[in-house]
Amino acid sequence: MASSEYSTADTREDAILQVENLQTAFFTDKEVIRACDGVSFSIERGETVGIVGESGSGKSVTARSIMGLIKSPGRILGGSIRFDGEELTSKSEKQYREIRGGDIAMVFQDPLTSLNPVYTVGNQIKESLKLHQGLSGTEATKEAISLLEAVGIPDASRRVKEYPHEFSGGMRQRAVIAMALACDPELLICDEPTTALDVTIQAQILELLDDLQEERDLAIMFITHDMGVIAEIADRVNVMYAGEIVESAPVVELFENPRHPYTQGLLRSIPGSNPNADRLETIEGDVPTPNEPATYCRFAPRCPKAFDECDKVHPVPLAVDDDVDDHSAACLLYPENVSQKQAIDMHRDAATDSEEEL
Template identity: 80%
Template structure:
C-alpha cells in the first residue's frame, strides 16, 4: 500500500459534489454532497451497490454528465483548478491528458471497425501530436507496458481478435496514451473471469507505482476493494457514508451499511450458516436529505434516524482517518448528544 507524505497535496479533490438529473416527474439527486481526495501513487476505492451514485461521480469528474443531468454544486479541483468552472472545450483538454477513464466493458470503448493500433495512435495524435513512426513506436510501448505480447503485430488487429482480458489491457493502454495524472477505473474487472481479473488488478498496481498515478477504483465487489485500494469510500444513495484506510475499514467497519456489505461477502459465513444479506433496495434519492437514507434497511435504526440527516463524524482519534455518517457516532457521548451534534451539523 502507498505511503503518503505528510506534506503531499491531493492531485484531485472533490468537495461537496452535487449532480442531479431532471425528469418530468422528479429531480434525482444522484450525487449529493460527496467529498474525497486522491493523491499521487494512491488507489482510492469507491464501493456500494448499484444505484449508489458511483459511476455518476466518475462521469461528473470527467465532465461527461449529459442532459437531463447537470452538476449543481461543489468543486472538482484538479491540480488546484476547479473543473466545474471550465468550458466544455477546456474540460476536453483535461479529459485524457490529465484525467483518463477505463470503463467496465472494453467493447464500448473500442470501435470495432478500426484496428487497436489506429485507436491508440488517434489518442496520441489528438493529445500528444504524435504521428507516423513516432506514434506507432509509442503505441507499441504502451501495449508492451500493459502486458500484451507481440505488440507490433497486435497493433494491426481488430478488437474482436482480442480476448476479453486483452481488450481491457488495450483500453488501459489507450487511457495511458496521454500520460494522465489520475486514472478512473469504473468496474474494469466485472466482465472478466477471476484469473484475468487478478492479472488486471496486478497490472493497475504496477502502473500506479511506475507512473505515480492517482487511481479512483469503482466497484461493488468488496473482495476487489480489499485487493486494490489504499483508502475506501463507501457510497449509499448518492452520499458517502463511511471513509477509512482499507485495512481499518475491513477490521473495524462502523457504519451499519458497511457492516452489512462485509457480512454479505461469500466465504465469511461459517459452515452451515446462511449468507447474510441487506434486505430491500437502494432508494432513489429524489428529495432533500433530511433523514438517514439507509434507515429503512438498517438493523440499528431508531426514531431519530427518520428525522435527522447524519453528517460524517470521526470514529477514531485521528479526525481525518476514519469517518462515518451515522447518528450512533461519536461513541464517546450519549446517543442523544450525538444526535444533537448531527442536528447542528458541526460533526466534521
C-alpha cells in the first residue's frame, strides 16, 4: 500500500492562507528548538481554523511565523507560507510591515500589549485608519466610532475619547478587535484572545468574532489551549503537539471521532466530559521541548497506547482511513483499515520522503 494514497497534502484551492511544511527553530548555545517542525494547514475565506494544544506546542510560533514576527535567535528554516497566492517567507521586513496590520491582522491574549496607555482608544484606531485606509480628520473619527459600534462598545462617540485604562478587560479586547478591523484585513489571527476574560465576556467576544466573520467574509486563525472554545468557534481544527500537527479534521468529526491519543486525552480533560468520573482526567506529564529531529513519536512518553515502534518511527499526518479524506492523524495506529505493519511502513516511507524533500 503506497503512503501517497493516504497523503494529506493540503491543496484546498480556495485557501487564502496555505502553510506547507513550515520549519521555525530557535538557536541557543546549547540546543536547537524546533518550535514548528513541518507544520502544514490552510484556511479558506470565511472559515475559522482552530489551532489547539497545550503551552509549548508551537501554536504561537506558527502565528508569529505567518506574521513575520520571528526574531533572533529564531529563524524560519524552511517551508512555505502563501497568502492569497503570494509567498511570504521571502518578504523583506519593510514589505512585511505593509502586510501586518493590513491584509493580515492579529489579536493577542492581553489587549494591553496592543494598546498604548498614553493615547486615547480613538486615536489609536485612527492611526490604523490613516496608515491602511488613508483616512484622517472627521472622516477617520466617524469611522473609528462606527468600528467601536461594530464591536459592540456602547456610547461609542464618548468612549472614542477615552484611554485604555478607562475600559474594562472585555471592552479593551473589543477595542483591539476594532483596531484590527481598521486595517480591513482578509485574515485575522487570534492568539488566545479570550483566555484572560471571564466566561461571560469570553462568550460575547466569540459571538462578536462570529458575527464579524459573517459580515466581512473574514478568514480567522484561532489559537487556544481550550477545547471548549474550539468547539464554539472553529470550522476545522488542527491539534498541535511539540511542534507538529498531530491531528486535523472538521470540528464535528474531530469531537465525535477523535483518533490521535493526544486529542482523545485533550477531550477527556474538558470539565464535564465524563459525568461518571470522580475526578477530572488529565494527560500525565508535560509537552517535551522539541530539541532534536523527530525520529520517533514525541507523544510516546505520555501515550497510553504506545508500543515499541513508537520510539523508532516518526509518525506523519496520514488519512485515518481510506474513505475519510479530510481527517488525518500523525500516529502509527492509522490508517486504521490496513494492518499495523502496513501502517508503520507507510509512516516510515512518508517520513523518509519528506526528509528527502528538505
